[in-house]
Amino acid sequence: MTLSPPPHLTPRKKPRQARATVTLDAIFEATIQVLVSDGPRRLTTTRVAERAGVSVGTMYQYFPHKQALFYALNERYLDALAGEVEEACRAQHGAPIGRMVEALVTTYWAAKTERVEVTHALYRSVAEIDNEPLIEAFAQRVDAATTAMFASASDAAFADLSAVVLTLLTSIFGTVRSVFERHLPIAEADAVMRQLKLMCTAYLEAAKVQGKDAPVAA
Amino acid sequence: MTLSPPPHLTPRKKPRQARATVTLDAIFEATIQVLVSDGPRRLTTTRVAERAGVSVGTMYQYFPHKQALFYALNERYLDALAGEVEEACRAQHGAPIGRMVEALVTTYWAAKTERVEVTHALYRSVAEIDNEPLIEAFAQRVDAATTAMFASASDAAFADLSAVVLTLLTSIFGTVRSVFERHLPIAEADAVMRQLKLMCTAYLEAAKVQGKDAPVAA
DNA sequence: CCTCAAACTGAATGATCCTTCATATCCTGA
DNA sequence: TCAGGATATGAAGGATCATTCAGTTTGAGG
Known part of the structure; x- marks a missing residue:
């Protein structure tokens, strides 16, 4: 940040x-x-x-002024969130991609659902300020951590890793946000999260360098 | 609506x-x-x-009052958007799932990018009002159209179609929104959209009833 | 214990802005 | 052509709020 x-x-x-x-x-x-x-x-x-x-x-x-308060609040929040994602990524270093996806989705979802109303309020408060710099900083941290994690995967390598990571993160973050926006009941929301993991895993399988079950050398 | x-x-x-x-x-x-x-x-x-x-x-x-104006504006917008998606779904009736995904993503993305600044402004204005009813109505229309489309797929059937559709739509809509929020340059945004199609297709392949290349009878 | 900066107070200021309504103009159908 | 409803006007009322600042209280170091 x-x-x-x-x-x-x-x-x-x-x-x-x-x-x-x-x-x-x-x-x-x-x-x-x-x-x-x-x-x-x-x-x-x-x-x-x-x-x-x-x-x-x-x-x-x-x-x-008021906006500075909003800004600082979001900064705090995003900073903590980025920290959690980074830690999760570190913990999965060298793991298979399935576990990585699992960890990524679970961590992010858990962070967002820990205080549901707060997450909601923050999503809505975002429109009050120009928080592009915050989003940008957050994205860079998470991108870096995620890229490092997948680069270390034990069972896959990717031709264009940065594109894959960008897509993966955009869709995970976006899906979570959409789930909140639709006010889905917890049961359905959890179901979507399970499906999301499946979706991400299927994507990575399809995107990985074929015939190579591990990066560089296995 | x-x-x-x-x-x-x-x-x-x-x-x-x-x-x-x-x-x-x-x-x-x-x-x-x-x-x-x-x-x-x-x-x-x-x-x-x-x-x-x-x-x-x-x-x-x-x-x-002012809020009613916002509300009506969003209503107009979402109504038109739902209409476009419905039409796209109708057009793909009986097609293979790959084409369906292609049409879904392309249609939604095209609608959102037709007037980028407007899309942005609307995303941000949403926080001003309580638009849950609008989102709800929009979601129901799109859900129905999409479900009908995939039920007619020529090359796949799904055990729990409604869950699949919910996941698919949530992730498509969410990903698009996230792309806007990150202010990605058009080139990267397009790249993400291409990957998104790949992602959705891979998901559907993984989620379809195995060993059955067509619904009911092929 | 004393001093000074840090921290806190909250009434007052000034600006913004939503909403109304008495009035004026326009259109349509007879 | 004309009556009456539909549509448009915009100054003024009234409420809300962000922000300031002169003055008070608190705490830490000497």
Whole structure:
């Protein structure tokens, strides 16, 4: 998350004392809660401050304006998410591609479903800000981690790995998002996730270098 | 698009004279343009009216409030989109599944890329309203059309067709959305679409009833 | 214990913008 | 040609909110 931090969206100051850190956390959590209960349109600075138990002025010590708050919130979230995916990728180093797909989908889905309403709220809040830089940074981290993982696969090699990874990730992330958007009941959502794994595996089998069951040397 | 029309979002009246129809179209087009140029946050009733060449009051003759305008806009859009998909499905009746996938992806992608900025703006504007009913209605139409199509496939049958269709559509729609969200250059986007077709085809091959190259009788 | 910066407060400001309604114009059918 | 409904106007009301800042409280280091 270190790429191109837009100047107008940067926090005003970082907490130096312990209570300031507490305050900041409270503000973030309050933002999420208001987002969940009132929706992005009715999220006002006053409401967030109220819910966080601080005054409006306090918020403005850390963020130059409302958008910066949204931005920082998404940054936090995406940063954590990227971290989880990276870890999952590392854990599957050298494994067969089937297990890799399994891990990728499961990890991402688990992260998104851990707090369903929050995920929903964040998906919706995204329209409030220009978060391209965040998406970009997130994508780069995850792309890199995933590419490294598949390059180490024990049972397959790919002619154009970067295209394969791009497709795989785009479809996994997109499918998850669509499942949320359709408000599918958990049972059906889980079913789709199972099918998604099947789909990704079938794709990789079809895309891998034929006649070569392992990369370089097996 | 006839399912459960929320009362508070219903248009106030329908045009009875020719000029009213013109006005309505102008309002919709203006909404899109403002959405594209100013973003959903800066879309105000005044701005839309101005761009449409009418007065604010006129807008309020057709829509009880701003949200109803958004709602109607999305309704129009999704209605047209569903129509295109339905037609594509009809055209592939009895074809092999490969062609079906090809048609599905191509049609949807073409519809979304016809006016890229508009698609973008609409994706972003969605957060402004509660459009679940619209999504729901859209999904039902497309689900039905797609299911009917695949049920007629000349070279495959599926044990759980509805699950397959749900997965297929969710991933296609989601992938397209993700591609837009990442602002991929056209070249890469097209590449992903080609891979997506491969992915879907591989999935269907893996999911079809084995040893049966055609449904019922071949 | 004292000092100073860090952190916090919240009423006031100013801007934006949705929505209404009294009025004016236009169109159509008789 | 004319009446009455359909359509259009846009200034003004009223509400909401983001943001500021002068002043207060808190905590850490000396």
